[in-house]
Amino acid sequence: MTSRAILAELPRMREYARYLTRDSSNADDLVQDSVARAITALNDQDEPDSMRAWLFSIMRNRHIDIMRRKAAAPDGLSADALDFEHAMPDMRLEASDFLRDLNKAFGSLPAELKETMWLVGVQGYSYAESATVMDIPVGTVRSRVFRARELLRDQMSDYFPRVQEQQDPGKGDGDD
Structure with missing residues (x-):
């Protein structure tokens, strides 16, 4: 059931990732990374009550981590990219x-x-x-x-x- 629940959320995850990243390629990477983290986390815990909210939280937090790293790097995102x-x-x-x-x-x-x-x-x-x-x-x-x-x-x-x-x-x- 868990893998089916994750698969069912992929289209919405990709759309949200495109909103967050403003780039299709980066969105795909973010979704892939988020799903991998979710699967790893599910091996250690029970399935969450709201799969969608849980997956989006993972993706949002991962995006924040990536943005922090990019901001610290000299070639961070410009204001135009946001x-x-x-x-x-x-x-x-x-x-x-x-x-x-x-x-x-x-x-x-x-x-x-x-x-x-x-x-x-x-x-x-x-x-x-x-x-x-x-x-x-x-x-x-x-x-x-x-x-x-x-x-x-x-x-x-x-x-x-x-x-x-x-x-x-x-x-x-x-x-x-």
Whole structure:
């Protein structure tokens, strides 16, 4: 059952790895390394309650380790390599102003909000699964999603104007 459960998660793992690395080749390496670590860990323990969250946690932690090593090396990643638009090539190809603006707005989110919205909004993870992947409390996930949505809503206000609160016509304006 364990190998089947891991195999079932490979497409999502690869997609998340592409988001993390912004590169197909590095994503494949990250998935391969993460699966190898997961199999080794499963030999030493029972199968986790949430295989997907557990695998994503392994992959995220491995990616963080790799990024730390690269940052310490003289040829670390440039700021351009961390640009969100590299994670969503299909969005870059769209001519739509909306998609371009959404991509720009998403890319401008702080890193922790961007990752949280990626897991919850794009990957469809629950708050609890996202919290497990990022090793943070569920309440932190909720607040990050709220803040990210507010920032996105503000930046995309041309497309989604806020509805102004209107006074109930049945109530006076207080001048009675």
